[in-house]
Amino acid sequence: MPTKILHKERLIPGRTSKLVLDAPQIAATARPGHFVILRVDEKGERFPLTIADTDKEHGTITIVYLVLGRSTQMLEELEEGQFIHDVCGPLGRATHIQRFEAPKKVICVGGGTGVAAMHHIAKGHHEAGNYVIACIGARNKDLLLFEKELSLFCDEVLVSTDDGSEGQKGIVTDLVKGRLDSEGGNIAEVVAVGPVPMMQAVSELTRGYGVPTTVSLNSLMVDGLGMCGACRVTVGGEMKFTCVDGPEFDGHKVDFAELRSRLGSFRSQETVVREHHRCNCFEKKEA
Numbered sequence: 001m002p003t004k005i006l007h008k009e010r011l012i013p014g015r016t017s018k019l020v021l022d023a024p025q026i027a028a029t030a031r032p033g034h035f036v037i038l039r040v041d042e043k044g045e046r047f048p049l050t051i052a053d054t055d056k057e058h059g060t061i062t063i064v065y066l067v068l069g070r071s072t073q074m075l076e077e078l079e080e081g082q083f084i085h086d087v088c089g090p091l092g093r094a095t096h097i098q099r100f101e102a103p104k105k106v107i108c109v110g111g112g113t114g115v116a117a118m119h120h121i122a123k124g125h126h127e128a129g130n131y132v133i134a135c136i137g138a139r140n141k142d143l144l145l146f147e148k149e150l151s152l153f154c155d156e157v158l159v160s161t162d163d164g165s166e167g168q169k170g171i172v173t174d175l176v177k178g179r180l181d182s183e184g185g186n187i188a189e190v191v192a193v194g195p196v197p198m199m200q201a202v203s204e205l206t207r208g209y210g211v212p213t214t215v216s217l218n219s220l221m222v223d224g225l226g227m228c229g230a231c232r233v234t235v236g237g238e239m240k241f242t243c244v245d246g247p248e249f250d251g252h253k254v255d256f257a258e259l260r261s262r263l264g265s266f267r268s269q270e271t272v273v274r275e276h277h278r279c280n281c282f283e284k285k286e287a
């Protein structure tokens with residue numbers, strides 16, 4: 001169903017934008033962790049985006065995307081008041097959120113545009129009554145996302161930048177390690193959303209502390225319905241489909257080496273697809 005863009009904000013001009021969409025049916029049922037699959041026009045490629053926020057009262061959802069290829073470039077060319085051809089969702093399994101009694105705390109880690117998806121999960125933990133520490137990182141302060149939004153409800157927002165232009169100089173994993181050391185066993189869960197190397201590094205770090213860790217995987221997706229197999233990952237030695245079994249999994253059980261290999265092996269084809277592909281999945285066939 002055509003979905004109207006109510007608000008557009010270029011968070012990092014030419015690179016990352018935020019859209020607020022008029023999607024009351026999705027907003028009514030979407031929970032943290034859910035994602036949508038959209039097509040910008042009738043013949044467009046289907047691609048997934050995690051829901052960064054919902055407003056049930058106004059019937060809106062918020063999505064954030066990195067302008068990376070043809071489809072996101074097409075999306076970037078749409079302005080407020082225009083329509084996306086269709087937005088399907090909410091898809092995937094919602095985040096498992098449980099209440100942790102004080103002094104237990106939850107750390108939510110975000111990198112890149114993963115900060116937007118992490119925002120929705122952190123909000124869910126806050127609404128459940130948990131003490132939430134958000135850790136966000138970027139190469140420099142101009143690339144930090146959602147710092148202001150997270151500070152509206154998180155108990156603490158810790159920032160790192162590679163160049164030290166804001167917050168602690170270094171990588172976001174350093175922030176997590178610092179809190180794991182200083183909290184002395186009070187961290188009940190860590191959630192990490194962002195680039196695969198970051199999620200892997202966080203998972204390897206928390207394993208040593210015995211802290212349960214949830215990651216949200218950004219596998220390639222085609223149908224988003226569990227039928228094509230494109231998004232398969234190995235978790236705890238079992239094959240899982242990110243679109244229907246995830247996108248969130250136990251970070252200590254994910255085979256990150258395989259995931260990185262699969263993502264890397266499609267890179268050249270992806271470039272071609274991004275530049276030239278026009279999806280024919282929903283073309284009407286001649287009788």
Ligand code: FES
Pocket residue numbers: 220221222223224225226227228229230231232241242243244
């Ligand atoms: S995208 Fe096809 S099985 Fe998940």
